Amino acid sequence: MPVDVMCGMKVKEDTKFVSEFQGKKFYFCCESCKKEFDKNPLKNSR
Numbered sequence: 001m002p003v004d005v006m007c008g009m010k011v012k013e014d015t016k017f018v019s020e021f022q023g024k025k026f027y028f029c030c031e032s033c034k035k036e037f038d039k040n041p042l043k044n045s046r
């Protein structure tokens, strides 16, 4: 199960809050986590 890198919550892969960065998919629990990630994906994907 993927983990939301912003808040550490486990997320379902069928969530609509998904970002792709450097060929990797990142899943989020909610829109605000996705937006935060999208502001600075390079930093947040580490």
Ligand SMILES: [Zn+2]
Pocket: 004, 006, 007, 008, 009, 028, 029, 030, 033
């Ligand atoms: Zn989250």
